[in-house]
Every structure is written in C-alpha cells, then in structure tokens.
Amino acid sequence: MALAGLALGGRAAEPAAPTELETPAAVKPLILPLWPDGSPNNPATGPRPVVELYRPFVPAAALPAVIVICPGGGYGGLSPYERLFAEYFRSLGYTAAVVNYRVAPHRHPAPYADAVRAIRLLRQRAAELKIPARNLALMGGSAGGHLAALVATRPDFYRDPADDLAATVSARPDRLILAYPVISALPPYAHGRSFNRLLGPEASREARQEISPELHVTADMPPTFLFHAADDSEVSVENSLLFARACWAIKVPAELHVFPRGGHGRLFAYAAEVSPRWRDLLRTWLAGWKLE
Numbered sequence: 001m002a003l004a005g006l007a008l009g010g011r012a013a014e015p016a017a018p019t020e021l022e023t024p025a026a027v028k029p030l031i032l033p034l035w036p037d038g039s040p041n042n043p044a045t046g047p048r049p050v051v052e053l054y055r056p057f058v059p060a061a062a063l064p065a066v067i068v069i070c071p072g073g074g075y076g077g078l079s080p081y082e083r084l085f086a087e088y089f090r091s092l093g094y095t096a097a098v099v100n101y102r103v104a105p106h107r108h109p110a111p112y113a114d115a116v117r118a119i120r121l122l123r124q125r126a127a128e129l130k131i132p133a134r135n136l137a138l139m140g141g142s143a144g145g146h147l148a149a150l151v152a153t154r155p156d157f158y159r160d161p162a163d164d165l166a167a168t169v170s171a172r173p174d175r176l177i178l179a180y181p182v183i184s185a186l187p188p189y190a191h192g193r194s195f196n197r198l199l200g201p202e203a204s205r206e207a208r209q210e211i212s213p214e215l216h217v218t219a220d221m222p223p224t225f226l227f228h229a230a231d232d233s234e235v236s237v238e239n240s241l242l243f244a245r246a247c248w249a250i251k252v253p254a255e256l257h258v259f260p261r262g263g264h265g266r267l268f269a270y271a272a273e274v275s276p277r278w279r280d281l282l283r284t285w286l287a288g289w290k291l292e
C-alpha cells in the first residue's frame with residue numbers, strides 16, 4: 001500500500017484511502033469487536049463498534065508501545081483522515097489501533113464507553129494478541145480529540161454496566177496526542193454541531209461542564225502533545241490553548257504547537273507545507289517516551 005503523504009521528508013501529497021484491491025492481506029487490520037454478541041452496545045442497525053489493530057510494517061523493528069486512535073467526524077460519522085495516521089505510526093514501528101466508536105444517533109456516553117472499552121480490551125488481551133501490554137498512547141483528531149481528552153482526564157467517569165473489564169483494567173492512557181481537537185463543550189469555543197449530536201441541543205450547562213476536559217485535568221494526567229492551526233475556521237485553536245493552559249497550571253507536561261496556517265482535518269493533516277513538520281515534531285516527542 002502506498003504511503004504517499006506519510007513520509008517525513010519531501011512533498012507530502014494527500015493519500016487516497018486504500019481500497020480492497022490495494023490492501024494486501026498481510027497489512028490488513030485485525031478487527032476486534034468491542035462488545036460480545038448480544039451486548040446492548042451492539043446497535044441493531046448500523047456499524048458494530050470495533051477496534052482495528054495494525055501491526056508495525058517491519059516486525060523486527062517493532063517498538064513496545066501501542067497508539068490508539070479516535071477518528072474525528074463531529075460525532076456524526078468517522079473521518080477517514082485520522083485513521084490514516086495508523087499507517088504513519090506503523091512506519092515508525094508502533095502498533096496502531098483505530099477505534100470505530102458509536103456516533104449519532106447514539107449520544108453520550110456511548111462514544112466514551114466504546115473508547116474506554118477499546119483500551120481495556122487491548123490491555124486485557126495483550127498476551128493473546130502479541131502486543132505490548134503497557135505503554136499505550138491515545139490519539140484523537142477533531143471531535144476524536146475531545147473523546148481522547150475526556151478519556152485521559154476522566155478514565156472512570158462512566159462505567160458501562162456491560163463492560164466486564166471496567167473494575168479490573170485501567171483505561172487511563174500513558175500518553176495523549178491531540179490533533180486540532182474539539183475540547184470545551186462550553187461557550188464561546190464549543191463546536192456546536194459536535195455537542196448537539198453528542199448531548200442534544202437542549203443540554204444543560206452542568207451536562208456540558210461534565211464533558212469539558214479542560215475542567216477535569218488532574219496532576220496524574222499523562223504527558224500530552226497538541227498541534228493546531230491558528231487559521232482553523234472549523235474548530236478554534238482556543239480549544240488547544242484551553243487544554244494546554246489547564247495542563248501547565250498544574251505542571252502536567254504538555255507540548256503545544258500552533259501553526260500559523262493549515263486549516264482543519266484533511267487540509268491540515270496532509271497539507272504539503274505542514275504535514276512533514278508536525279509529523280517530525282511528534283516523532284521526536286514520541287522518541288522521548290521511555291518505553292519499558
């Protein structure tokens with residue numbers, strides 16, 4: 001499968017989503033259902049929540065870490081662009097996992113329950129799947145960034161009655177990566193479409209405060225890497241600034257990179273003048289992770 005747009009050097013062309021014909025069996029993901037058959041968390045109609053597991057391209061160079069990715073999509077769908085980050089991480093030697101979580105018409109806490117379940121399932125089945133049991137980073141882009149930040153700040157916020165791992169397996173990630181994230185559910189920077197889908201348009205201020213990650217940062221938060229474009233007209237860069245400031249206020253390590261131009265989502269993630277820069281910065285940050 002071509003990795004155009006994912007290299008650190010040269011011109012980074014936007015990659016096309018791989019097709020069935022372009023994807024050899026050797027590089028196809030392993031699909032893991034998040035919930036067992038008969039679970040109330042498997043929708044009667046629509047996609048079943050799953051996690052896609054991607055192994056490093058060069059097994060001999062595999063690093064003992066997993067990066068779990070929550071795609072964006074405004075809680076109304078799942079963007080194809082953040083899921084392609086898995087290919088980049090595989091090229092660096094990391095195992096990558098993409099969470100296909102429930103979106104509208106499902107509302108909170110369905111996406112959250114799926115995300116924490118994915119982390120717990122990967123940790124609980126690590127030996128069986130032959131993946132690292134420790135060193136788990138959580139990444140989210142756009143609305144997936146909100147989901148990732150909520151899990152990182154409040155890993156035990158909601159324990160789904162159908163999650164048999166909730167009492168025994170931690171969902172707190174060891175590192176957090178946020179790409180042009182939606183963060184606050186409160187005015188003036190809340191991304192209206194995302195939270196209308198997630199909570200409903202009549203949600204109270206108290207309900208919005210409960211899922212605003214910048215209000216729930218604690219000292220045991222994992223080290224965090226954020227990147228955003230100042231000219232993002234879809235999700236204000238103030239979201240990243242709010243979260244970074246909350247981390248800095250209590251001395252949680254947080255590295256924030258704001259680019260003057262880049263836009264949002266696909267425009268930023270794969271823009272030729274931006275993509276190699278943030279990927280290089282992220283690779284350097286990950287290289288400082290002391291993997292056990």
